[in-house]
Amino acid sequence: MFDAFARWVEAEHGRFMLLLPIAMGAAILLYFALPAEPPLWLGFAALGLSVAALAASWRHLYLRFLMALAVAASLGFTRAEWRTAHEPPLAFISTGVIKLSGNIARIELLPTGKRITLSAPSLDGGAPLPRAVRIKLRADDPVPLQAGDTVQCYAMLFGPDRPAYPGGWDQGRDDFFSGLNAYxxxxxxxxMLNTAPPNHLADALQNLRADIAATIMAVLPVETGAIAVTLLTGDEQAIPPQERQNFIEAGLAHILAVAGLHVGIIMGLAFTASRYLLTRNERMALRWPTKSIATTLALLAGAGYAALTGSHLPILRSLAMASLATLGVFVGRRAVxxxxxxxxxxxxxxxxxxxxMGTSFQMSFSAVLALISGYAAVQHIFSRFHASSSRLGNVVMHVxxxxxxxxxxxGASMPFAAYQFQQIQPYWIPANILAVPLTAFWIMPLGLLALALMPLHAAAVALVPMxxxxxxxxxxxxxxxxxPDALMRIQPMPPASxxxxxxxxxxxxxxxxxPRLAGIPVMALGxxxxxxxxxxxxxxxxxxxxxxxxxxTRVLLTMQHKPDRFTLxxxxPVWGQTPLTPAHCSANACQVGQVxxxxxxxxxCTSAALVVSPVPFTGCGGVQVIDRGFVYRNGAxxxxxxxxxxxxxxxxQIQGFRPWVVKYQQL
Known part of the structure; x- marks a missing residue:
C-alpha cells in the first residue's frame, strides 16, 4: 500500500505545489461562509502556528508538505480578514429626496442616457462619504461632462438590494469590496460646481474612453456600435438588453466581458506583428532576442489595453497571467x-x-485549467496530425x-456559470467556432486600426468594416x-454540489x-x-x-402593489423550467395544501402548517407564520x-452578521 502511494507521489513529482492555491482558496471560502466576523487575531495566530509547525517538520517530507498547505490556508484566511477590515463601512442611506454632490469618477453610456459614479459624495451638505454613489441621469440632461467634474443634483438613493432568495446573489458583498455605497x-x-482639474491621468483616461465611445456611436448604429464601444473601452452599458440576452443564450457572453479572451487577442496581434517586423532584417533576426522583445511589446500592448478598458479585475487577472507567461519566455520556460x-x-x-467568490474568477481559472490540462493530454495526437496533414488537413485540424x-x-466553466446564473447554454460550441475567429482576426484588428486613425479623424475607414x-x-x-432550449433554466445549485x-x-x-480519472465520478456526484x-x-x-x-406541478405567485422586478x-429559475403562475385569491385568505x-x-388556522402574509400578521398561535415583519428581520x-x-x-441564516450585509429595515 505504501509502495503504491510512493510510486504515485513520484509519478506526480512537481504537481503537489498546485495544491497550495487550492488550500488558500478553500480557507478564503471558509472565511466568507462564517456567520459572523472572526477576530483579527485569529488569522495571525493560525499563520504563526502553521509557520512554526512548518519549521519544526522541515526534515519530514510528507509532514512538511502538509504544513505548507496549512501556511497557505492560514495566509489566505488572514488576508481575507484584513481586506475586509480595511474597507470603510457601508453608510446608512435615508429614503426620500437627497441633495447630492460629488466628483465624477466614471461616465457610462446607457441605451436611454448616461450613468455616472460620484466619488467622495456629499449627502445634504454633509461630510464626504468614503464610498462612491452611482446615479442614472435624466435622459434630457444637457450638461457636458468630464471625469473629474464636481456636480450637484437632487436624487433618490437606495442601498444595495437584499438577496432575492436565501443564498441568492449578494449585491451587498460585491458593492462592499468595489467601494460602492448606494444607487x-x-x-x-x-x-456644474467645478470643472475637472487638468492633467489628471485617471480623468484623462476616462475622458479618452468617452471620446472613443462618442466617435464610435457617431459612425455605427447602436446595434453594432455599442459592442464596438465595449471591445475598445470596456463600457458595456450601452448594449441593448435584447441583444445582450441573445449573446447570453448563444453562449457568447464572454465576448462582451472584456477579460482574458480580449487580452489574448491584443497580445497575440502585437506579438505576431512585432515578431514579423523584427525578423525582416537578417542581422536583427540572428543577433537580437526577437522572441523576448516581441513578448515584451505584446505585454506592453496588453497593459495599454487594460488601462484603456478600465483596469477591471478580470482583465488585470488576465494581465497577471500574461506577465507570468512573459517571465517564462525570458527564463526559457513554458509560457503557459x-x-x-x-x-x-x-x-x-x-x-x-x-x-x-466571483463568477469571473471561478469561470476563467476553471477554463484555463481545463485548457492547459486538456491540451497536454492530446498534444501528441495534434502534433502527429499537423506533421502529416495537407493544407486541407491543417484547416480541418484548426476547426x-x-x-x-x-x-x-x-465545459469546465459551465458548472460555475450554472451555479452563479442558474442557466445553461447548450449551443456554445458552434457559436464559439464561428464568433471567436471572427473576433480575433477581423473585429479586433480593425478596432485597433480605428483607434490609431482617430487622431486623424479617419476612424470610419476601420469602424465601418468592424x-x-x-x-x-x-x-x-x-x-x-x-x-429550441437555447437557454435552459435550472434551479439554484446547493453550495455542496x-x-x-x-x-x-x-x-x-x-x-x-x-488516478486522476477519479475526478470524473466525483464531478458526477456533484x-x-x-x-x-x-x-x-x-x-x-x-x-x-x-x-x-x-x-x-404549478407555482402560484401572489403580488402586492409594485413588486420588485429584480426579485421576479x-x-x-428557482423552480427550474416551471413558470410562475399568477394566483387569484378572491377572499382575504386562501389555503393551498398545508399553506x-x-x-x-x-x-x-388550525388546518394549516404554515401561514404566509404580506402584512404584519397576528393570531393563529402555535402555527409558523412568515409575515412582513418576519422577512424584514430575517430577509427572504x-x-x-x-x-x-x-x-x-x-x-x-446564510449571510449572518458580516460587514457587507445590508442593514435590514425594522417595522
Whole structure:
C-alpha cells in the first residue's frame, strides 16, 4: 500500500505545489461562509502556528508538505480578514429626496442616457462619504461632462438590494469590496460646481474612453456600435438588453466581458506583428532576442489595453497571467503551464481575496485549467496530425482545435456559470467556432486600426468594416437564441454540489497518472447533488410583496402593489423550467395544501402548517407564520412543508452578521 502511494507521489513529482492555491482558496471560502466576523487575531495566530509547525517538520517530507498547505490556508484566511477590515463601512442611506454632490469618477453610456459614479459624495451638505454613489441621469440632461467634474443634483438613493432568495446573489458583498455605497437616479439636471482639474491621468483616461465611445456611436448604429464601444473601452452599458440576452443564450457572453479572451487577442496581434517586423532584417533576426522583445511589446500592448478598458479585475487577472507567461519566455520556460496558473491564482487571491467568490474568477481559472490540462493530454495526437496533414488537413485540424478549445473551456466553466446564473447554454460550441475567429482576426484588428486613425479623424475607414463583422456575430446570436432550449433554466445549485464538482475538476486536471480519472465520478456526484436538490414549497421576498407557493406541478405567485422586478427575475429559475403562475385569491385568505395565504390577520388556522402574509400578521398561535415583519428581520425566506413539519431557511441564516450585509429595515 505504501509502495503504491510512493510510486504515485513520484509519478506526480512537481504537481503537489498546485495544491497550495487550492488550500488558500478553500480557507478564503471558509472565511466568507462564517456567520459572523472572526477576530483579527485569529488569522495571525493560525499563520504563526502553521509557520512554526512548518519549521519544526522541515526534515519530514510528507509532514512538511502538509504544513505548507496549512501556511497557505492560514495566509489566505488572514488576508481575507484584513481586506475586509480595511474597507470603510457601508453608510446608512435615508429614503426620500437627497441633495447630492460629488466628483465624477466614471461616465457610462446607457441605451436611454448616461450613468455616472460620484466619488467622495456629499449627502445634504454633509461630510464626504468614503464610498462612491452611482446615479442614472435624466435622459434630457444637457450638461457636458468630464471625469473629474464636481456636480450637484437632487436624487433618490437606495442601498444595495437584499438577496432575492436565501443564498441568492449578494449585491451587498460585491458593492462592499468595489467601494460602492448606494444607487439611484437624478431628479433634475446636473449643476456644474467645478470643472475637472487638468492633467489628471485617471480623468484623462476616462475622458479618452468617452471620446472613443462618442466617435464610435457617431459612425455605427447602436446595434453594432455599442459592442464596438465595449471591445475598445470596456463600457458595456450601452448594449441593448435584447441583444445582450441573445449573446447570453448563444453562449457568447464572454465576448462582451472584456477579460482574458480580449487580452489574448491584443497580445497575440502585437506579438505576431512585432515578431514579423523584427525578423525582416537578417542581422536583427540572428543577433537580437526577437522572441523576448516581441513578448515584451505584446505585454506592453496588453497593459495599454487594460488601462484603456478600465483596469477591471478580470482583465488585470488576465494581465497577471500574461506577465507570468512573459517571465517564462525570458527564463526559457513554458509560457503557459499549470505552475504559472497556480502562481497567478496565489497572487490574485492575496491581492483581492473576495474574487474567489466571483463568477469571473471561478469561470476563467476553471477554463484555463481545463485548457492547459486538456491540451497536454492530446498534444501528441495534434502534433502527429499537423506533421502529416495537407493544407486541407491543417484547416480541418484548426476547426477541430477550435471545437476542442470551446469544449474544454465551456465545459469546465459551465458548472460555475450554472451555479452563479442558474442557466445553461447548450449551443456554445458552434457559436464559439464561428464568433471567436471572427473576433480575433477581423473585429479586433480593425478596432485597433480605428483607434490609431482617430487622431486623424479617419476612424470610419476601420469602424465601418468592424461593424460588418460585429453585425455577423449579432446575426449569429439572434438566430441561435431562437433554437429550441437555447437557454435552459435550472434551479439554484446547493453550495455542496458546486464544491464537489470543483474538487472533481481540480483532481482530474492537476495530476498526470491514471488516478486522476477519479475526478470524473466525483464531478458526477456533484451533478447528482444538484439534481436531487428540492426547491422550496414557499418563497417570500425580502419585502413580502412577492409570495410563491408550490402546488403540485404549478407555482402560484401572489403580488402586492409594485413588486420588485429584480426579485421576479431572480425567482424565475428557482423552480427550474416551471413558470410562475399568477394566483387569484378572491377572499382575504386562501389555503393551498398545508399553506395558508392571509391578506389580513385572522384566527382559525388550525388546518394549516404554515401561514404566509404580506402584512404584519397576528393570531393563529402555535402555527409558523412568515409575515412582513418576519422577512424584514430575517430577509427572504424559503420554506419546505412535509405534512405538519415546516423547515425554514432565511437569508439571515446564510449571510449572518458580516460587514457587507445590508442593514435590514425594522417595522
Amino acid at each position: 439611484g437616479f437624478a431628479l433634475n439636471h446636473l449643476a 503551464s499549470l505552475r504559472g496558473l497556480a502562481v497567478a491564482a496565489l497572487v490574485l487571491m492575496l491581492a483581492t481575496p473576495e474574487t474567489v 477541430i482545435g477550435l471545437a476542442y478549445t470551446s469544449l474544454l473551456a465551456g 461593424g460588418w463583422g460585429i453585425g455577423v456575430i449579432v446575426w449569429i446570436t439572434a438566430h441561435i437564441a431562437q433554437w 458546486i464544491l464537489v464538482i470543483a474538487a472533481g475538476l481540480i483532481w482530474l486536471c492537476i495530476w498526470r497518472s491514471a 451533478a447528482l447533488l444538484a439534481l436531487l436538490a428540492r426547491p422550496p414549497d414557499v418563497l417570500v421576498s425580502p419585502d413580502a410583496k412577492l409570495i410563491a407557493i408550490r402546488s403540485g 427575475e431572480q425567482w424565475a 395558508l395565504f392571509a391578506a389580513v390577520s385572522q384566527t382559525g 425566506t424559503a420554506a419546505w412543508v412535509n405534512g405538519s413539519k415546516v423547515t425554514l431557511r432565511t437569508d439571515r
